[in-house]
Structure formats: structure tokens, C-alpha cells
Amino acid sequence: VGTRDRILSSGAELFRRQGYAATGVKQIVEAASAPFGSVYHFFPGGKEQLAGEAIRQSGALYGLLLPAVFDAAPDPVSGVRAFFDGAAEHLQASDYADACPIATIALEVSSTSEPLRQACADVFGEWIDAGTARFEAAGLSPAPARDVTLAMLAGLEGAFVLARALRSPEPLHAAGAHAAEALRQALAEPVTAPATPRRRARGQ
Amino acid sequence: VGTRDRILSSGAELFRRQGYAATGVKQIVEAASAPFGSVYHFFPGGKEQLAGEAIRQSGALYGLLLPAVFDAAPDPVSGVRAFFDGAAEHLQASDYADACPIATIALEVSSTSEPLRQACADVFGEWIDAGTARFEAAGLSPAPARDVTLAMLAGLEGAFVLARALRSPEPLHAAGAHAAEALRQALAEPVTAPATPRRRARGQ
Numbered sequence: 001v002g003t004r005d006r007i008l009s010s011g012a013e014l015f016r017r018q019g020y021a022a023t024g025v026k027q028i029v030e031a032a033s034a035p036f037g038s039v040y041h042f043f044p045g046g047k048e049q050l051a052g053e054a055i056r057q058s059g060a061l062y063g064l065l066l067p068a069v070f071d072a073a074p075d076p077v078s079g080v081r082a083f084f085d086g087a088a089e090h091l092q093a094s095d096y097a098d099a100c101p102i103a104t105i106a107l108e109v110s111s112t113s114e115p116l117r118q119a120c121a122d123v124f125g126e127w128i129d130a131g132t133a134r135f136e137a138a139g140l141s142p143a144p145a146r147d148v149t150l151a152m153l154a155g156l157e158g159a160f161v162l163a164r165a166l167r168s169p170e171p172l173h174a175a176g177a178h179a180a181e182a183l184r185q186a187l188a189e190p191v192t193a194p195a196t197p198r199r200r201a202r203g204q
Numbered sequence: 205v206g207t208r209d210r211i212l213s214s215g216a217e218l219f220r221r222q223g224y225a226a227t228g229v230k231q232i233v234e235a236a237s238a239p240f241g242s243v244y245h246f247f248p249g250g251k252e253q254l255a256g257e258a259i260r261q262s263g264a265l266y267g268l269l270l271p272a273v274f275d276a277a278p279d280p281v282s283g284v285r286a287f288f289d290g291a292a293e294h295l296q297a298s299d300y301a302d303a304c305p306i307a308t309i310a311l312e313v314s315s316t317s318e319p320l321r322q323a324c325a326d327v328f329g330e331w332i333d334a335g336t337a338r339f340e341a342a343g344l345s346p347a348p349a350r351d352v353t354l355a356m357l358a359g360l361e362g363a364f365v366l367a368r369a370l371r372s373p374e375p376l377h378a379a380g381a382h383a384a385e386a387l388r389q390a391l392a393e394p395v396t397a398p399a400t401p402r403r404r405a406r407g408q
Contacts, residue, residue: 019312021225097315103365107308108223110368111301120369150366150378151359158362161307162354164314165324174354178386 004042006032012054017097019104020051020116051105052119058101059123066130076138077184080152084176087156088169096167099160127153135183144186152179208246210236216258221301223308224255224320255309256323262305263327270334280342281388284356288380291360292373300371303364331357339387348390356383 001009010031014023025047029036043050069086073079091099106120131149136142155175162171205213214235218227229251233240247254273290277283295303310324335353340346359379366375 017315019223019225021223022312022316095315099311104308104311106365106369107303107311108226111221111299112226117369117371121371124366124369147378147381150363150375151382154359154362154366154375154379155355155382156358156362157365158358158360159354161310161361161365162328162358165310165321165328167321167325171354171358174351175358177351178355178359178382182382182386 003032003034003038007034007039007042007050008054008057011050012058012101015051015054015105016058016099016101017104020047020108023047025050048113048115052115055102055105055116055119055123059120059126062101063123063127063130066127066134070134076135076187077180080180080183081176084156084159084172084179087160088163088172088176091160091163091172092169096164099164100157103157103160124153135186139187148179148183148186151182155179207236207238207242211238211243211246211254212258212261215254216262216305219255219258219309220262220303220305221308224251224312227251229254252317252319256319259306259309259320259323259327263323263330266305267327267331267334270331270338274338280339280391281384284384284387285380288360288363288376288383291364292367292376292380295364295367295376296373300368303368304361307361307364328357339390343391352383352387352390355386359383 007028011023011028014028014031025039026036028047028050029039039050040046043053045052065083065086069083070076070079073082087099091097102120102123105116106124109116109120111117128146128149131153132142132146135145135148140148155178156172159171159175163169211232215227215232218232218235229243230240232251232254233243243254244250247257249256269287269290273287274280274283277286291303295301306324306327309320310328313320313324315321332350332353335357336346336350339349339352344352359382360376363375363379367373
């Protein structure tokens with residue numbers, strides 16, 4: 001792994017655990033075992049540019065979890081449960097540190113850095129589009145597919161906030177159960193056509 | 205309003221909008237029109253003590269919204285909708301700055317400051333207990349009342365994250381509609397006794 005990539009992933013990890021403002025360039029280069037000046041060599045825009053790239057890169061990586069978890073599940077409702085359960089396990093295994101890679105920085109910068117807010121908005125937008133497409137493929141019409149995705153992602157992000165502060169997986173399990181039930185019901189409602197054949201669609 | 209209270213509310217507002225690490229004592233005293241030394245006079249523990257008190261105070265204030273909104277609503281399901289709609293309106297009116305008073309700081313400090321994590325956990329715990337009690341009073345058994353509350357609060361917190369980054373009320377409306385529907389169905393399920401008489405209970 002090259003120096004640039006090490007800086008990016010060290011930055012992403014620190015931003016996720018402690019936020020943007022608390023993370024200094026010095027701490028990032030130390031974690032990456034890189035010389036101080038290399039940050040400005042690879043990221044002439046300094047910490048803000050580095051953070052923008054870290055947001056986009058970790059957002060894309062985290063986005064890969066969606067197809068990975070859902071493709072392995074027998075049906076979309078089980079996929080939702082598996083996604084929340086996996087998030088809860090990973091959070092506990094990391095001593096309640098590793099939740100959403102971009103939520104901390106998103107809340108910090110939404111009112112103070114337009115380029116970083118836009119980077120977070122682009123990542124959330126990609127996740128929402130990916131979830132919507134997946135639930136459409138499972139049989140939902142576009143509007144309910146998007147609504148279910150938004151409510152589910154909101155439940156996940158908020159459960160991360162609560163679970164980290166409370167040091168408990170309970171909010172993730174509650175939010176996951178509700179999201180799975182909401183999806184189950186949405187899939188069970190015939191909207192434009194009988195949903196039954198599509199309900200069993202798998203893997204996309 | 206005394207100097208101590210002005211410092212507390214200025215600190216709370218800055219922590220909410222831009223987070224804990226980005227907010228310096230200097231910025232707080234300037235916003236509070238207070239002399240620099242007054243922070244250490246009133247808060248010998250400095251910024252961390254100030255933040256702990258700001259978290260508890262703004263958490264208690266925000267907690268007052270729950271009874272205010274629900275008491276004004278004709279039934280609990282309408283109360284949930286009104287709560288999310290009100291949050292969306294307030295967020296838009298503040299140019300997407302004023303969401304949850306403690307979520308930003310909660311994510312920042314959960315892995316780095318045990319006293320501040322505990323303050324956030326205490327506030328979330330009080331909100332969860334208050335919501336659970338209200339939904340029990342509306343007719344739910346304790347376990348589903350707590351689950352609905354957790355899922356609803358998670359949906360609210362996560363929708364705030366998404367709405368601030370996306371500069372759109374859409375996530376709050378989607379999460380609110382799902383939370384209202386989940387409560388409606390939970391109240392419609394007779395668990396230990398027919399729920400109908402209690403479903404119409406109002407105001408507590």
C-alpha cells in the first residue's frame with residue numbers, strides 16, 4: 001500500500017472514530033507512518049481535501065456492504081436483518097468505535113464546510129440510490145422503494161448514534177427489526193401488480 | 205440571564221451546529237459576550253465540564269418537546285407525525301443547522317471522552333424512558349413500547365444526519381411516516397388485553 005493510500009485510510013479511520021475537527025494532520029501522518037510533508041504533497045488542499053477524498057473512498061467501500069450482505073441473504077427482508085445484525089456485531093467488536101464511516105464528519109461539517117457537506121451528501125445519495133434500486137428489483141415501486149430505503153438508512157444512522165453513546169447493541173436490533181418489518185409489509189402490498197412472484201426475487 | 209447561563213446556551217448552540225472539537229472556549233465566550241476568564245470561573249473543569257452541563261441542559265430542554273407535541277396531538281400516532289414534521293420545519297427554518305442538540309457531540313466523544321459519552325448516554329436514556337412511558341400509557345406493553353421508542357428515536361437521529369447533509373427534509377418525512385405506521389400497528393395489536401379503549405387515551 002502506497003503512502004497516499006495509507007494517509008487516506010488512517011484519516012478515514014480517525015475521522016470515523018473521533019471526527020474531523022479533533023483529528024489533526026500530525027495525528028494522521030503518525031498513524032500512517034508517513035512524513036508530515038507528504039500530506040501536502042498528495043493533498044495540496046490539506047486536511048479538507050484529504051477529508052473529502054476519505055469521505056468518498058470510505059463511503060464507496062461501505063456501500064459495497066449492501067450488495068455483499070443482501071446477495072448472501074435468502075431474501076431482502078432477511079438481508080435487512082443481517083445488515084443491522086452485522087453492524088451491531090462489528091460495532092461491539094470494535095468497542096463501540098466503528099459505526100458509520102461518515103456520520104460524525106457529516107454532522108460536524110454540514111453547516112461549516114460546503115465541499116465536505118457535498119461529499120457526504122454525494123455518498124448518502126449513492127447509498128440511497130443503491131438501496132432504492134435493490135428494493136425496486138425486489139418488487140417495490142420507485143416511491144415506496146425510496147421511502148423504505150430512506151427510513152432504513154435513517155434508522156441505521158440513528159441507531160449507530162444511540163448505540164455508541166449507550167454502549168449497547170439494543171438500538172441497532174430495534175431499528176433493524178422495524179426496518180425489516182416495514183420492508184416485509186411494503187413487499188406484501190400489491191401496488192401496480194401482484195407482488196408475490198417478485199417477492200422471491202434474489203440477488204439484485 | 206446571567207453570565208453562566210449565557211455561556212452554557214452559547215456553548216450548547218455551537219456544539220450542536222459544528223461539534224465539540226471545532227468549538228473553542230474563545231468562540232463560546234465571544235458568542236456569550238462574556239469575559240474569557242468567566243468560563244474557568246463558572247466551569248473549573250473547562251470546556252469538558254461546560255460541554256457536560258450543556259449536554260444535560262439541552263437534552264432536558266429538548267426532552268420537553270415530547271410532552272408538548274404529544275399533548276397537543278389528537279392521538280399518539282398523530283403525535284409522532286407532528287414531532288417529525290415539526291423537526292423538519294425547524295431544521296429548514298434554521299438553514300439545516302438546528303437538529304438534535306447532542307448527536308454531533310455524541311458521535312465525536314463516544315470513543316474519546318468517557319464523562320461526555322456518559323452525559324449523552326444519560327440524556328438518550330431519559331428520552332427513551334420518557335417515550336417508553338408515553339407509549340405504555342397509550343396501551344403498549346413495556347417491551348414493544350421500548351422497541352418502538354428506540355426505533356423512532358433512531359429514525360429521528362439518523363434522519364437528522366441525512367437531512368443536514370442532503371439539505372432536504374425528505375429523510376425526516378420518510379422516517380416519520382415509517383415511525384407513525386410502526387406505532388399504529390403496534391397499538392392495533394392486542395397483546396395482553398384488547399387495545400381499543402386504550403388506543404384512544406390522550407395526553408399522557
